[in-house]
Amino acid sequence: MPTDDIAPFVKSLDLPAKVRLLTGATAFTLAPEESIGLGELRFSDGPTGVRGLKFSGGRVVSLFPNATLLASAWDEDTAYEVGRLLAEEAMAQQIHVVLGPTINLHRSPLGGRLFEAYSEDPLLTGRLAAAYVRGLQESGIAACLKHLVANESETDRNTVDSVVDEKTLRELYLLPFEMALDAWTMMAAYNDVNGVAATEQHHVINEIVKDTWGYRGLVMSDWFATKTAAPAANGGLDLVMPGPAGPWGDALVAAVQSGEVDEAVIDDHLDRLLLLAKRVGALGAERSWPSSLPAPDSGVRRDQLTRLAATGITVLKNDADVLPLSPTSSVALIGRHAVETIDMGGGSAQVNPPYQVSVATGLGELLGDLTVVDGVEVRTRPVPARDGFLTDPATGDPGIRVVLYDAAGQELEQRFCAQARTMVGMDDDFPESATTAVLSGNIAVSGEVELGVLGVGDWKVAVASASAALSYSLEASGSGFGEEVLTPPLRTDRFTVAAGDLFTATVTLTTPMGLFGLIGRAASRETVDVIDEAVRAAAGADVAVVVVGLTEEQETESVDKSTLHLPGAQDALVEAVAGAARRTIVVVNAATPVIMPWLSRVDAVLWAGLPGQEGGHAIAAALLGTIEPAGRLVTTFPAADAATPAWSVTPVDGKLPYTEGTFIGYRGHFAGRAAEPAFWLGHGLGYGKWEYTDVRLITGDAPAVTATVTNVGAHPSREIVQVYLRPVEPDEPIRLVGWTAVNVAPGESARVVVQTDSRLWRRWDTNSGSWSRLADGGEFLVARGLGDIRATVS
Incomplete structure (x- = not known):
């Protein structure tokens, strides 16, 4: 029922007027209603920047690092800062609602849209999302949790039926939504869930989100996702996007008049919409907008975006401490991604940035002896002309x-x-x-x-x-x-x-x-000529830095990957360079896992994600150590295609069964349901070296673990102490239950406390339809990622 202060507004409108407000007025706006003091509400996509009201060709805005790279900091303060900066970007355009964060999980590494989502782990995703939401909404800009729910792949995304058991749904895929419940809006997905459209999900939207959790926010559809009038309205959907056309309108009015939908349902939807308008300053007195905010190309934004990207970059390998680079080294920089660095994924995540800094530009500003060589072709589809062509x-x-x-x-x-x-x-x-x-x-x-x-x-x-x-x-x-x-x-x-x-x-x-x-x-050159040129440059330098990766062909809305191998002849390029160079460093310019057949033959590997408009500056800073690349992986990297607990993203007869249950990612690998991965979730070396001592358990309803960590390396470094619970029940997977980060100077120590999250101590009992607590007697693993366990306590 409508809240007390909004009820008079709802009561004053007739049924057609109420229904009119529940469908968008345009692609990214909602209709005003002068009679109740409701102004226009303005929405914008927001995974890596606040694009504004136009899908393509809109105003110039800041391009942020992608979600997996930001999440790799494992830092709620970073997520909060990103929310705060995106609020500034929104206020500069008078945008009320930013459509993010994306909090679907990395179920299969083939998912084309994983670059928009934080992690394969629900706790990591939920904590970061909650911090992002807080940073955004403290400025009166609404966040939108998306996509509700079980929306982890893009193949047949408008028709696929995600078949998920209740335990898996509750413990994994709904948990991040539950943790970030302060968000003022959520978005229902394109897919079906257990045979029912996500936009008609009475069980998820009404019974769980609105009733059990007590959510008072608004649930909107993904764009063009709504298929019906009465089933969607009764299923809990509050708002259909976009507009002005759509399946509601006259059809929903008729459904109310025929008794198929109770008008109280419409009133509840409108109440939630008006509450959103009140929260963002579009109901009643018009809100004031700041008159001066940092421009997308300002020095302030450059410093912020460089730091955010660089701190998430992850050191996967660093033999003989080849990193950080010496600024006096002669460097051969090689690869198409070095000269055309990929800074964002495809689809609704794309924005119009003021510029995009390549790795060649970023390193060129810091090194005196740099040779740049273009690499092999990395695309099968050309892109619109760029760089003044x-x-x-x-x-x-x-x-x-x-x-x-x-x-x-x-x-x-x-x-x-x-x-x-x-x-x-x-x-x-x-x-x-x-x-x-x-x-x-x-x-x-x-x-x-x-x-x-x-x-x-x-x-x-x-x-x-x-x-x-x-x-x-x-x-x-x-x-x-x-x-x-x-x-x-x-x-x-x-x-x-x-x-x-x-x-x-x-x-x-x-x-x-x-x-x-x-x-x-x-016109493209012959591959053999390109590789020959790269080999000559590598042989003549102290260090070869090869930049490889994916493009928006693989990491995009609407299309899933078919393999984790790098496109084109990039693997051959790395192999040839590694055979000729004194030392070889590979930078992976991709947001999601890739297969590295050359891993044993190179000296160092940096995973750089999609680093945003300051990508080249951030990667250069990480390579030279002016900003430590202290990231930790947010997704497990399989050693080969299909060597992962969940792989296929292709529906069979319209259905995509989540047969792995709660054993996705590292959980399934650790249980032996998939081969040993190349890199575990949580892996990342940074530029420090660490000893763990005096590890102890503090008991309680949600126990804590304490440890002393000592930086025995030569560089100041940030360590992330991770705690995993291995339950005593054989049918329960290992799970991340907490982490704490600390900055430590060389030779210094710090005492850290990792508080576990009580929500990871529960299990969903399908028979009783309720939560129960895990049995006592499990073990805590204290680790730098599950590939580097430092202590076990019971």
């Missing part, structure tokens, strides 16, 4: 010009697109009468190049110096929902051009919504 014919600025025409050939609008792409439909303001778009840009280089287009439609492509135009149609494959926006079709061809040539592409629009752009890049 195309320039606007009207202004000369890096980017392209887009001109729209109606059916009569009348010009409707011109716009400049700095990202060499533009959006039609959904959140864009393209005139509906537009039937044709002309995209153009001047080519900045001479010689053989690859040019092309992306987007659904009928295309004509011409280059000023080419003898003939090309014509073809590009159609969506039908392989997934939102393909026209997330993975639009493309085509490229090779041309020989002169600098300044005009590249023009005319598309007849055949879809009401899609992403369109121009592709331009230098």
Whole structure:
């Protein structure tokens, strides 16, 4: 029922007015209602930055490190700071709700969207999410926990039925939502759960979240996820996004009038919406917004984002202390990711940053003797032109010009697109009468190049110096929902051009919504030539640093991976360099696990995640030790494809069974349900060396463990003391129950206390439908990751 102070507003509206407010007004806004003092509410995607109200081509905003990299700090203060900084980014745009954090778990390492989520562990995820939410909402900006629930993969994401037993659902996948329950909103997922759509989940949304947990916040749908009127409304969904069209509206009004939905249900949904509006300052007196906040390209943001990224970077291997690098070393920097560092994943996590610093730029600012060599090709799909390859014919600025025409050939609008792409439909303001778009840009280089287009439609492509135009149609494959926006079709061809040539592409629009752009890049070289050049450079330097990784082809919304191996010939590149170099350091520019067949033949490995707009500065700082890369892995790295407790993300007859139960990730590996991994959750060397002594247990309802840690290394370092519980019950997996971090100077010691979390001491009894406590008699493992256990106490 409505709360006392909001009830009069709810009562004053008739049924159609109430229902109208429960569907978005646009792609990212909610409708105002002047009669009750309700202003417009503005939402923005937010996994790695607050993009604003446009999916593509919006304002310039800060690009943060991705979630797995931020989580690798294992630090609630870091998560809180990220929330606070994102609140600043939101306030600068007058955004009320940031759609994050993503708190689904890393069930299978194939999940394409894992880069948005913190970890495979529910405790680590929940504690970090709660801190992020606190940092964001202290400024009056709502957080949104997503995606409720069992939404760990992207294959057939709109139809897949995640089959999860109640024990696993409660103990693993719902736990982070329970821990971060102070968030003012949640988002229901695309998938089904045990045969019922996530947007219609009476059991999860009503019985658990709203009734058992007493949640007073709002539950919204993922975009276009809602399929029904009455079942979704009765199932606990409060808000359908986006709008203005959708399955509610007149259909929901009719369902109430027919008695299929009680109007009290509508009132509860509206009450939650108005409570959200009150919390973010959109109900009653209009909130004031700060007039001065750090700009995305400010020195303040540079320092913050560099530090946040660098502290999460993780040292996986460091033989003979080859790291940190000496600034006087001669270095051969090798790899496509070195010159085109990947700083963000694909899909709704993408933003429009002011710049993206490559590793080549970052190291170049710190080293006097640096040779940079491009690497092998890492993509199968070219991306829109970048780095000034195309320039606007009207202004000369890096980017392209887009001109729209109606059916009569009348010009409707011109716009400049700095990202060499533009959006039609959904959140864009393209005139509906537009039937044709002309995209153009001047080519900045001479010689053989690859040019092309992306987007659904009928295309004509011409280059000023080419003898003939090309014509073809590009159609969506039908392989997934939102393909026209997330993975639009493309085509490229090779041309020989002169600098300044005009590249023009005319598309007849055949879809009401899609992403369109121009592709331009230098023609690719033969792999053998690239590797030969890399080997020569490596042989002539003191150290070779090879940067390898994934791209948004693998780490993206809507698509899962099929393998953990690096794309292209990157493994061959590393092998060849390691055979020629005196010392070889590999930097892995990827957010999720990769297979490293060359691991034994290189001296050091840094895992760098997707480090955001300051990525090159952060990686350089980590390599030279000006900021310690003190990260610890948030996901177990398997030693081979399929060598993990949960692997397949492909539904069979529409169903994806979570057969591993609560034994995901490190839990299953430790129980022998999968082979020994390459690296365990919690692994990370930093630049210190550690001794553990005087480990003791403090008993109680939620016991604590104390230990003395001594830094016996040569560098100041941050240690993360991890405590795992191995229950006495044979059907219960090992689980992380607490951790504490401490900074210690060389030769110094610190006494740490790790308090365990009582929620990890319980188990769900399916027979009784209630929680019970684990039996006494288990063991605590005190560790630097489960691959480096330092003490066991009972």
